[in-house]
């Protein structure tokens with residue numbers, strides 16, 4: 001077995017050597033996929049090969065056939081993103097998988113929706129609040145194609161995803177502007193970002209996915225910030241969407257007026273944790289959306305939000321309490337076993353240095369923390385002071 005550090009080194013070398021930037025040479029609109037998947041040298045780690053993307057037979061999966069509507073579920077994964085797209089023909093796409101601790105809950109929610117195969121798995125960018133749960137998801141389902149931007153980082157979270165991809169014998173296809181995932185009649189899925197190949201901030205590497213079904217469209221902006229938004233506008237792809245998954249959890253670093261004007265959404269979704277440390281969503285963003293007459297949904301207030309499109313009309317459902325951790329019978333984001341600890345029993349708390357969450361000692365997620373990520377706190381206050389947020393399952 002190759003060591004993780006060796007894999008990362010190889011990957012970095014691969015990214016530096018193989019890819020050229022997509023730059024601004026593409027003058028196509030999103031209706032004309034200009035960029036085929038990248039070609040890959042045969043010596044690179046197999047996990048990163050990007051070929052065969054278009055040749056996979058679409059009907060090869062045992063997926064139950066869909067009901068002719070497009071459903072987009074914005075999971076309540078607190079301060080993180082995870083979005084399930086159920087296509088009209090029954091195929092599924094998952095865009096991001098929440099934080100490390102969210103993996104089991106995302107798996108459980110997907111299973112509750114009858115998902116057995118994820119035909120398209122997109123990791124928007126290698127931040128923990130987007131790809132944290134992805135290794136768990138990869139191991140739990142039959143996976144079709146995996147898309148990620150060619151951004152790398154040396155975190156254990158990212159390595160975990162690469163290892164899971166490798167273990168499953170999967171390859172990562174490059175997500176970048178101009179790549180078409182699906183183009184079948186009234187259904188079209190393509191990436192409109194990243195457009196460039198050099199970003200200081202990983203957020204601007206975010207794969208931005210546009211899904212068009214009939215006359216309706218969704219734009220999932222990951223954590224793309226102003227720089228990427230400007231590039232998307234310059235690139236010239238169709239950004240128009242009825243529903244915008246607002247970039248970077250509603251941060252003021254995203255959703256520039258020009259971008260908002262181009263997307264012109266009727267609805268916006270902000271995936272955000274209640275009382276998060278970042279002050280997301282920022283009031284500037286909310287003001288911009290309000291003045292544009294956009295109806296805003298927020299996972300911190302509305303829980304999981306499900307949009308359904310029949311190709312002409314879009315309906316919205318707020319699942320609210322059905323996904324809260326303490327409602328195990330609701331088929332929501334629930335750990336199979338919700339640990340209950342008597343209040344005031346003391347005993348300290350266990351933190352995860354990687355996810356920055358803290359748990360009661362008997363929480364099942366506490367047991368899963370790798371030794372090098374484990375930190376103990378004597379009190380809840382000490383954990384909060386250290387910047388840790390309470391686990392949604394054990395609620396310390």
Ligand SMILES: [Zn+2]
Nearest residue numbers: 127129223248
């Ligand atoms: Zn994020």
Ligand SMILES: [Zn+2]
Nearest residue numbers: 127202203223
């Ligand atoms: Zn991010």
